[in-house]
Amino acid sequence: MNLLTLSLKNLQRRKLRTGLSMAGVAIATAALFSLLSFNTGFDRALQEEMANSGIHMMASTEGCPMEAASLALHGGEIPKFLDARRLPEIGDMPGIRTAAGMLIFSLIEDEGKAIFFYGVGDNYRDLKPHWKIRGEWFTGPDSIILGAEAARVEKREVGDKVYFPGIDAEFTVSGIVERTGSEDDGFFFLPLDTAQKVFKKQGKLTAVGISLANVEEFEQVKGKIETLPDVYVVTKDQIMQQISSLTGSSKTLMAAVLVVALVVSFLGVINTVLMSVFEMLREFGYMRCIGASPGHIFRIVLFETLLLCLAGGVIGAIFGMAFASVTDQWLHNLLPYAPAGRFILFDPLIIAASILFAALAGVLAGIIPGLKAAHASPMEAVRNV
Amino acid sequence: MSDLITLNKVNKTYRRGREQVHALDGVDLTIQQGEFVAVVGPSGSGKSTLLNIVGAMDQANTGKVTIANQDVTALNEKGLTHLRADTIGFVFQQFFLQPTLTARENVLLPTLFTRQKHLESRADELLARVGLAERANHLPDELSGGEMQRVAIARALINQPKILLADEPTGNLDSRNAEAIYGLLDELHDEGLTIIVVTHSEELAMRAERRIHLLDGCISDDKAQGKTRVA
Ligand SMILES: Nc1ncnc2c1ncn2[C@@H]1O[C@H](COP(=O)(O)OP(=O)(O)O)[C@@H](O)[C@H]1O
Ligand SMILES: [Mg+2]
Numbered sequence: 001m002n003l004l005t006l007s008l009k010n011l012q013r014r015k016l017r018t019g020l021s022m023a024g025v026a027i028a029t030a031a032l033f034s035l036l037s038f039n040t041g042f043d044r045a046l047q048e049e050m051a052n053s054g055i056h057m058m059a060s061t062e063g064c065p066m067e068a069a070s071l072a073l074h075g076g077e078i079p080k081f082l083d084a085r086r087l088p089e090i091g092d093m094p095g096i097r098t099a100a101g102m103l104i105f106s107l108i109e110d111e112g113k114a115i116f117f118y119g120v121g122d123n124y125r126d127l128k129p130h131w132k133i134r135g136e137w138f139t140g141p142d143s144i145i146l147g148a149e150a151a152r153v154e155k156r157e158v159g160d161k162v163y164f165p166g167i168d169a170e171f172t173v174s175g176i177v178e179r180t181g182s183e184d185d186g187f188f189f190l191p192l193d194t195a196q197k198v199f200k201k202q203g204k205l206t207a208v209g210i211s212l213a214n215v216e217e218f219e220q221v222k223g224k225i226e227t228l229p230d231v232y233v234v235t236k237d238q239i240m241q242q243i244s245s246l247t248g249s250s251k252t253l254m255a256a257v258l259v260v261a262l263v264v265s266f267l268g269v270i271n272t273v274l275m276s277v278f279e280m281l282r283e284f285g286y287m288r289c290i291g292a293s294p295g296h297i298f299r300i301v302l303f304e305t306l307l308l309c310l311a312g313g314v315i316g317a318i319f320g321m322a323f324a325s326v327t328d329q330w331l332h333n334l335l336p337y338a339p340a341g342r343f344i345l346f347d348p349l350i351i352a353a354s355i356l357f358a359a360l361a362g363v364l365a366g367i368i369p370g371l372k373a374a375h376a377s378p379m380e381a382v383r384n385v
Numbered sequence: 386m387s388d389l390i391t392l393n394k395v396n397k398t399y400r401r402g403r404e405q406v407h408a409l410d411g412v413d414l415t416i417q418q419g420e421f422v423a424v425v426g427p428s429g430s431g432k433s434t435l436l437n438i439v440g441a442m443d444q445a446n447t448g449k450v451t452i453a454n455q456d457v458t459a460l461n462e463k464g465l466t467h468l469r470a471d472t473i474g475f476v477f478q479q480f481f482l483q484p485t486l487t488a489r490e491n492v493l494l495p496t497l498f499t500r501q502k503h504l505e506s507r508a509d510e511l512l513a514r515v516g517l518a519e520r521a522n523h524l525p526d527e528l529s530g531g532e533m534q535r536v537a538i539a540r541a542l543i544n545q546p547k548i549l550l551a552d553e554p555t556g557n558l559d560s561r562n563a564e565a566i567y568g569l570l571d572e573l574h575d576e577g578l579t580i581i582v583v584t585h586s587e588e589l590a591m592r593a594e595r596r597i598h599l600l601d602g603c604i605s606d607d608k609a610q611g612k613t614r615v616a
Binding site: 001002003006009010012013282283286287288289290291292293294296377378379381382 | 433437440442443462463466469470471474475477481483484485486490493494495497498499540541544552
């Protein structure tokens, strides 16, 4: 038996109260763990996705990286179009490996939900080297390829027909892109010519995705493309920056919510322990009578909060890991743009940091109640009332 | 025998609203090693105050208190704590056992606050001594009042104190349970322990070899008495 035993037994004495504040700490720790994981995971996933997609730059009529980024990665229309004659001009430039034209259109369905069509040429595949297609690439002008999520929502399999009343057109599913975790999952891909016809934009493109043969020639190629009339180039770095700033406000919001959660659970712990300290003043008083120093009493209370927070922290970290995939899915849906891949991966450093933070909070939360308890005089025990 | 406890013109006043209450009023007292003293007197006469000052739990306002050659009035918090931990064993009317600990753990509780460790076997001896060897692993909830007070006495003895102080130790017990406590105190006295007990029980006061009568914070009577043994 030692002082720690005493603290542990005090916690066990009020199981419901202890359990509730432990749950508070656990939730706060799980949130902290998720946010820390997300902060590193998001950037890692974004880097990976950018490295996977061979796109080095995008050419469009819009110079604003914001528009370009959301268009390239989020799916969106811009009302200005590029002349399709620019495509072979770009493609023939030296130093270009792939120049893939795309026409992006959205369609509002009956339920008010927007669906995105990507009209893409055959060489679009070069920009998506990590795609795994179940079935086949386009087999004819009425072919359609569905993202995994689009296929799930439309309840279509390879070989099925899918009809869109908004454009009065029917297509046959030639392939389904297996789940990538990115926005691609929700898109409908049509052959470029078909898309131009259906949306009445013959000879028009929304953008050209460009992959370079040699990344070192980046600046020369960019400059050359921009000599073409009405063409602006947005680079991968600009797009990534744009995505980061798009995500920034979400990150800030999440951090704010987290801070509130942390403060609330911190105060909750102080309150819980302070309440039991008030209830136990007499006990501390008689412990002083039988030889306890103020330091002993302080430690009993400090250990109590430390144990409370440490246990809550461990439980929170375990739950954070256990629900990582749920949180991941939620974050992917929540964010304006989410790269493919998991954000929350097993990272012992982040787990340790979260638990350590909870323990540290426990020590801090123990100070006020600890001092209060340490001030209990021996006379507290014998005072009538 | 040497003087173990001396009180010199000890005053203790409490404030009650605007009024000053003289709980102890110029008390002079010397108690020698090995004495068994009963403190008696009406309610509010200052018995508990006297015991608390002798136990270094409360400080006198004026006057000098010496316990085991230490000037208590000059001790700081740390010194007082050591005095309580090493020299004094305290038994309360309300027992004050830690409800989360077993009888044995309660007996060992004071050892958490001193450097003396590994007193488990001593705890078992003491529990056997107070007749509770069988109840060692029971929680206070599962013990009777008499048993709880015997655990409290064992706890007061674990650090081998020079002085045992008890404030109405049988106040919450029926006569049969009280009898067991009287017997125990008698035995401890025979072994040389200094005992001071505040009591309303004539039966307990009778067993002491000295009786101090308090009245309005003053010692009104202090006399030795023949120890009456119950056969
Ligand atoms: N903490 C206190 N505050 C105010 N008055 C007190 C306090 N403790 C004791 N007293 C008063 O001091 C006097 C002596 O009290 P006490 O020593 O408890 O008497 P006894 O134990 O003989 O009943 C009483 O009048 C009591 O009301
Ligand atoms: Mg009293």
